[in-house]
Amino acid sequence: MLLNRPLVFLYVILAVSVGYLISALNLGAPISESGLTPSFFPILVGGAAIFFCSILILQKLRAEPEKFQSDVPRNYTHIWVVVAIFFYILGFKPMGYFISSGLFVFALIVLFSSFEKLLQKAAISAVIVVIAYVMFQQLFGVRLPTLWG
Amino acid sequence: MDFIFLVFNSFTLLLDPFNLTYVILGFVIGTVFAAIPGLTATLAMALLLPVTYTLSVETALMACASIYMAGMCGGSITAITINIPGAPSSMMTALDGYPMQQQGKGALALGHAALGSMIGGAVGALLLIAVAPFVAEVSLLVKTTGKFSLLAFAIIVVVIAQRGQIAQAGLAACIGLMLATVGLDAMEPITRFTYGYSNLTAGIDLMPVIIGTFAIAEVLTQAVASNDISAFAAAADKVKIRRRDFLPPLSDIRKIGFGCYIKSCLIGYFVGTLPGAGGSMGSFLAYTEAVRTSSEPETFGKGNPKGIAASESANNAVCGGAMVPMLTFGIPGDPITAIMLGVLVINGIQPGPQLMTAQAPLIAPMLATLLFSAVVLIPLTLYLLGPYFIKIVSVRKDVLYAVIALLAVVGSYVATYSTFQMFMALGMGVLAFYLRRNGFPVITMLLGYILGPNLEEFLRRSLALSNGDPTTFVTNPDSLFFVLLTLVFVYFLVIRKPTKNPTVSTGM
Structure with missing residues (x-):
């Protein structure tokens, strides 16, 4: 099976x-009269990466195809966590720390548990966000973005 | 000798309430993270990294040292009480600890683990304090070509130490090296792999790499993991621990023997000095040695305190050993020392021989803390919090991972007040998550990323000095030494197959 x-x-x-190696080759000749150029090391590393990758692909192609467990439900929570982090970062400055973090923590708590007891989870999220704010801003002197500047 | 006096003078810094608070807080956090299955002290340290921007170098390194020591012994709590090692280094502790728990001697097993950790941590720290200055002096003899061969040795050993996964480890190291080449070239004013993006000109920052690799990747891993904490919580609820049972009787300690403690400490210490070996290998080798030299090997795995003593002495002695190459050559032995190296680099301190002389006052408090954590905090934490620590496993997973994710993402913002670093941390987290999911050891990627810039610089300098003659790596004695050392490791780890010890079976 060529695709798993x-x-x-x-x-x-x-x-x-391969893209990295091509970019490295575009940096110029690996060796000049003055010695090694900035492209030498990346060419070496890119070549080694392709070598190891090819070995692993050949090993996988030669190996017995793994039995696919169709009865095990697929879990996509990690993808939703990535999406949540992505939108959190996007909204971090425009929405300010409190709103963006509150929504983010609430979303993660729901993702890691279930869509139940939402009020309790919202209250926990608010407490976490306030404690983290006090810790970063007051204890460690980190300036976090807020809507009031 | 001056350095040793400096370290002992640094104990006065621990009298400062501010420093002491961070040391104790670091120790408690390290123990909590090590005790919760799935979390590690490495993650605790990664989350602490952004905070180090606001602390003095001494305080930050002191907190790191206490987390490190706590991380090595904290895993034994769940290993003994519910047979689930909180950290990989406590796997061997579970072999005899859990049978003792089943025999109603759980508190005694925890006491033996704490005593072993205390002795191991103290011996490791004392050896580090005594040996590091000499290693630093010896490292002055290593010139440019030797430095390249040493760094190459470190990367090659970490790769080949991943038995059965050498190609994966090699590829992961290459990915780390690729990341290290992004940005301005170290020797010529040329930018590489930035694709016109100015944020990448200075290269990929260490902070998002560490936070992404250890914190965000861990949150993603736990998101797909199906481990239900209710089983852990139910098991933890049944465990009853009384303080008065902690103290191991003198007869038990005599039976284990002073030699077993010291031998395990030395094994742990020397394993720690090897790049990529870590606490789990130290405790495994010490446990194997304890079984091999025992007059009653059949009792191991059935609740023999000697097994706990050997394993815990060794994994805590690793702390001292792993710091030797990190402080003297800038080569981290494991993920935690890699993050410690990050703390140094973030504060503009370059590890190397001069660190033990010109900048010794910055390092000495950390070594004093390592010793203090081992001798004072390990027994004190066990006595005060031991009966309650087992309840840690009942903590709500949803709240825990939401907090970790929040601290990780906001923490990556701290360095530059830029959301670019947050995106970088997310990108690194996704990369590390898929690497881990596909069986790639991320420590080799991290080591490649950390050592990459120096590896390239020393390679180019060496060849420039020798007019492009590659034989310089075998004609210079310092370089030849590391080339031969690499070949020895390749022979023992790759060519010569390891012999299996029939008497030791992990059963895990």
Whole structure:
């Protein structure tokens, strides 16, 4: 089977490594009269990455195909966590620390548990956000963005 | 000798309430993170990293040292009481600790673990204090070509130490090296791999790499993990621990023997000095040695306190050992020392021989804290909080990971007050998560990223000095030493197959 999850990951890494090597080659000749140039080391590293990646892809292709457990439900929570972090970062400065962090912590608590007792979870989120604010802003002197400037 | 006096003078810094608060807080946080299955002291340290911007270097390093020591012994709490090692370094402790718990001697097992950790931590710290200045002096003999060979040795050893995963480890190291090459070239005014993006000109910052690799990746890993804490909580509820049972009787200590403690400490210490070996290897080797030399090897795995003593002495002695290459050569032995190295670099301190002389006052308090944590905080924490620590596993997973994610993301903002660093941390977290999920050891990626810039610089300088002659790496004695050392490690770890010890079975 040419496409399964570990193989797709290796193909992505291979594509990145090839892109890296091409960019390294575009930096110029690896050796000049004055010695090694800035492209030498990246070419070496890119080449090594492609070598290791090829070995791993060949190993996976030669290996027995793993039995797919269709009865195990797939868990996509990690993807939702990534989405939550992404939107949290986007809203961090425009919305300010309190609103963005409150929504973020609430979203994560719900993602890690269930869509129940939402009021209790909202209250916990508010407490966490305030404690973290006191810790960063007051204790460690970190200036966090707020709507009031 | 001056350095040793400086370290002992640094104990006065621990009398400062501000420093002492951070040391105690660091120790408690490290113990809590090590005790909760799935969390590690490395994660605690990664979350602490942004805070170090607001602390003095001495205080930050002191807090790091106490987290490190706590991380090595905290995992034994759940390993003994519910047979789930909180940290990988406590795996061997569970072999004899949990049977003792089943025999109703859980508190005694915890007492033996604390005593072993105390002795191991103290011996490791004392050896570090005594040995590090000499290693620093020896490191002055290592010139440019030798430095390249040493860094190459460190990366190669970490890669080949991942038995059965050498190709994965090699690829992970390459990814780390690739990340290290982003930004301005160290020797010529040329930017590389920035693709016109000015935020990348200065390179990829250490902070998002560490926070992403250890904190965000951990949150993502736990998001897909199906481990239900209710089983841990139910098991923890059944455990009853009384303070008066903690103290190991003298007859038990005599039976274990002074030699076993010291031998395990030395094994742990020397394993710690090897890049990538870590606490779990130290405790495994010490446990194996204790079984091998015991007159009653059949009692191991059934509740023999000697197994706990060997394992815990070794994994805590690793702390001292792992700091030797980090402080003297800038080569971290494990993820925690890698983060400590980050604290130094963030504060503009370059590890190396001069660190033990010109900047010794900055380092000495950290070593004093390591010793203080081992001798004072380990027994004190066990006595005061021991009966309650087991309840830690009942903590709500949803709240815990939401807090970790918040601290990680906001923490990555602290360094530059820029959301770019937050996106970088997220990107690194996603990368590290998929690497871990596909069986890639992320420590090799981190080591590649940390050592990459120096590796490239010393390679180019060496060849420039020798007019491009690559034989310089075998004609210079310092470089030849590390080349031969690399070959020895390759022989023992790759070519010669390890022999299996039939008497030791982890059963895990």
